[in-house]
Amino acid sequence: MNELMNLAVKLTICLFGWSGLLFSAPAEPEPVPVRLHVTSQETDHSSPWKRTRESARAGYGCVISPGRILTTADIVKDATMIKVEKRGEKRYYQGRVEVIDYDVDLATVSVEDESFFNDLSPVELAETVELDQPVQFLVFAEPDRIRAIPGAIVKVSVEEYYLSPDRFLTFGAAVNFEDRGGGWSEPVVAGGELVGLTMTYDGQRQYAVIIPAAIIRRFLPEIKPEGYAGFPDPGFFSVPTRDPAFRKFLQLPDNGGGIYITSVYPRSSADGVLEAGDVLLAVDGRPLDLEGYYEDTRWGRLDYRDLFTRFYSPGDRVKLELVRDGETVKLEMVLRRWLLSDYLIPPYSGREPTKYLIVGGVIIQELTRDYLREWGNQWVRRGNKKLLYHNYYNSRRIGPGRERVVLLNRVLPDEVNLGYQGLEDLVLAEVNGRPIGGIEDVAEALRFPEGEFHRFRFEEFDREIVFRAADLEEADRRIADQYEIPRLRLLE
């Protein structure tokens, strides 16, 4: 009751504050959103030397510390220009992405003209949020005011994030953005504190997913002078152990918890520590139930991945308790971040440009999810079945010697590639007899022709194509000219 009263008071104050007429300063500092107008341009993954047409989007952010704006990674991804705007000023400031973490979908933006921050005080992160607690989504509204759209937290759970398949803590909120649409990183506040940033909004269900303050609180300290350290990743796949027969088979007690590790991905935190077939019982003394939930003091049952990601930094040690071959074992695991470069098939493109190499008109590049997305909206259904299979099942599994799946994308027709012109979407196995595990291997192998020839062998039917080494220089020049390709290779 008291709380409600408080809230009502705050609301009133806010309204007056926004009108800016009656009171020049509210009783306590209210979080103020800033608006980001982003122009972005992506690589055309089917013609990687080209960029797609630029596109514009607008989203929100808020000042999180002096000189630093917090927003979501998806708002500023692939930005070519960021215009920052604040309420009450009809001018733009130039923003620049400082740190971006695609996994937790967060980014910070700095502003060239530091006077931008003069009258903006950093928001405080909310300590906690309860289920059913009312919150407000802050947006810009005409004319020159800030509107607080009411909503309520209805769910706390660990979910896949927007850009990456990794799972982190989220809040689900019931909210109605009405005709304006939402999901553009709107700050979510309660009691004058930042509860989180809006990640996605489903207008039909009137449901928003929020990146909670708890994740933001872990994100900020990882921004260190020596670089951004990121979030740790547990590094394994698991399944529940609900079935009593399965539990008996694993020699687990009837009344206990634990999850069964189905695979450990190489180079991950768990590589060399956990083994497929282990049953993980507890993480730093917190027991996991048989579906992989632990009991959070605040929010109740949460997926165990939250334990690894929300309470530790990369480099931290974590104590694990598990059952291996019927014996209880205690182990320590050093947590590490799973980097984009660790993926066999990266689920998103980072800030580095897409690598490619064009030789004899053959476009060679690495398989990424963005490459598959070139099949259009329905790429999951329409794309090449082999590439989809790898994306679906092998995205994290890196075999020795194979950093990436290297593809023949397609062939730019020229007399030098007569007979090869219909080839597309083949997986490159070898160049000049050297195994190919990444696109750099192709460049390296091309330094060593087999006699007078360059030979490419593909996985499919062991199909080969051959070029005369002496022909390539002229052919490549001709192809670059004919197809207006500024650079025939981009590897850095």
Added chain:
Amino acid sequence: MRKLLVSLVCGSVLLPLLSVFALEEDEIPRIRSAIVKIKNVSQRPDYASPWLEKDFSLGRGSGVIIPGNRILTSAHVVSDSRYLEVEKEDSGTPYGAVVSHIGHDCDLALLEVLDPEFFADTTHLDFHREIPPLGSMVEAYGFPAGGRRITVTRGVVSRIDYALYNHSARDYHLVVQIDAAVNPGNSGGPALREGKIVGIVFQGVQPSENVGHVIPITVIRHFLEDLTDGRYDGYPDLGIITANLLNPAYREYLGLPEGKTGVAAAAVLEGHSAKGFVLPGDILLAIDGNPILNDGTILIDGESYFLEEVVERKQVGEEVALDLVRDGEEMIIPLLLRSGRETLRTGNEYETRPEYLIFGGLLFQPLSREYLQAWSDDWSSRADPRLPYYFSYYNQDRIYLERPEIVVLSRVLPAPVNQYYSDLSLEVVERVNGVKIRGLADLEEAFARPAGDYHLIEFDGAGPPVVLDAAAAEAEHATILQRYRIPADRHLAGPAKPVPELPESNLMGSRENE
């Protein structure tokens, strides 16, 4: 021939309706008495519930009487038959018939009529010697849409090329395309020229208009010759995946002698005629003395064909000679032609019962085209990508080395023993009780030896394993079958069998299909 053939030559050649050949009108009554109407009641197994038969369906088609009181028709008109009858035009009297031979790879079948009286007032038609030339006129006879009276349509031969035979959805043979209007029910009826059979009408091409496909005389002759020993063996298959040698650098690299042409053998498929005789990297120069051009074609009587055409015209058991270069040496390799045997069934299946095995309520089936089709018509885009990948890259990526037969856990018939796994479906089985599963038969053996008190079923990929209490699985087995009304817990065809011989008493037969 099984190869993706893409041809973009001549869409259609329209010739003025010159009376190249005028059908003498007194010929028509004779022809009419050789055309029959076929009615087939067929029933197909339900690959989604492989112990069940689907509802029966009634199909109608046409056929032609050929010498020896036999009726030639299309296989799809009479396949999976439960009841078959033939009728002459205007007679009003149906006669019972049986399929004496059927070739699903060439969509042809021969029928016998049980009562010889049937042929009392009929004639037969003879075969023409030649494929009708491009631009010539042919007439299609038949009973489209099941009509009572015969229909004749006339059209121009608009194209002669390889095309997929939809009945098997796997085999490519030569097809004569005509622009006569042919419709469902025309199937199995003859296309005539100069009063003689030049082909059997068998499929249309949607959505094109006025495109009818006719099985040419070469394919019919192949079918009939194949039968002279009393059984149908089907087409032999070389099983060579070739790479063109259009690129001069590639030719030079492989050491193709100056002035010669040919193609490279990229891969040789398991279980096919060339396996073990032709090696990857060989350059094929000629087939039975016909020089192979760099794009993989040959010339026969001045016409261009794919090199496989030589094999298309031969029977299983005959030989073909390949001139090739291996390691710089020219040699001639004689090959005994065998019918290509596939472990993964990539075509439609007929006259068969699907294989399956049920254990602890878990339904296991081998991956096949029929299986995927039964799951969804749109399987290639809807299924989890593992199955479409294994299916379509089986040969390309040598999936068969690991899994000659891809055994799938189709779904779970819920029961107490499997209650924690009832949502599992479309998982590829990797191991059962520690035994690597390379075929449905392995499963049978693996379940006979539980791992202690449990059966452990592991799947391809990172999915959860299934653990079944061995005692419970055994105790519940009969109950599960009873509860879901399943007559038998398994149907396994046994080891790879030769081409099935069909007992004459077996009624075979069709679907409502053009």
